[in-house]
Amino acid sequence: MACVHRLTVQYFDPTDGTGFEAVYRERHVPIVQEVPGLARFVLSTPRGTGDTPHLVAELWFEDAETMKAALGSSQMSRAAEDAETYEVARRVMFAAEVEDVATSA
Incomplete structure (x- = not known):
């Protein structure tokens, strides 16, 4: 089985959440879609308690x-x-080798 690799970028506490998401989708997404070798590009908007990111981008x-x-x-x-132009409290980026672990039936 081939190893899949993922780059994850987490954006925390934007000054204007709605505005951030709109500009991100209109301006940043098309730029990322042009990255060579990109197999999959996934966005999620986690909601939770504590130190939860506002937006998570995964580049596979x-x-x-x-x-x-x-x-x-x-x-x-x-x-x-x-990405440096967005008004967010912080941005966390990390790369990882992804292991697909089967679940028991």
């Missing part, structure tokens, strides 16, 4: 080499520059 790649090439691309640089 088929393998480590593809993700490494994507991270060095001009498209990813453009996405990173755009």
